[in-house]
Amino acid sequence: MKKVVLRYGGFGILFLIVFSALSMATLNETSAYAELVGYLGIFLSMIFVFLGLRYYRDRVNGGVLRFGQGLKLGLLIVLLPAIGFGLFDVLYTRVINPSWFAHYSEQMQQKMTAAEKAQFVEQMNFMQQYPLAEFALMASSVLLIGVIVTIISTLALMRKPKQQLSV
Secondary structure (H helix, E strand, O other): OOHHHHHHHHHHHHHHHHHHHHHHHOOOOOOHHHHHHHHHHHHOHHHHHHHHHHHHHHHHOOOEOOHHHHHHHHHHHHHHHHHHHHHHHHHHHHOOOHHHHHHEEEEEEHHHHHHHHHHHHHHHHHHHHHHHHHHHHHHHHHHHHHHHHHHHHHHHHEEOOOOOOOO
């Protein structure tokens, strides 16, 4: 199981980070389109959960996948891209593009009322001061989508052992 988790979780991390880096480099990061592309990248990286579960069922576990097994394996696979994306996001906003918070805040405030601006600035300051909060927010976004994909994939791929007829 460990090899499957590392392989498919690693593929998920790699895909998500490359996809995110490319989208951050090519899109205006404050547009609604950029947010949609970001969620699309997260969802597409979760394809590796399905592929990992299918590989485990067919090649490792003799064609059998129970719900508990699938849930455990899927969540372990999802954990890797979640942690990887959280770390990548903190690295991006702190090292690669340290002006990101200021630029994002400026762009978003242009679309807000005074009351919304005050609350938004407070939230942005908190995120900027506490990288762990930023990491947790980004990792939990991937985890939430990953849990949903894991449950759906497990239900789709479940197979019970075939019962043999006794003579």
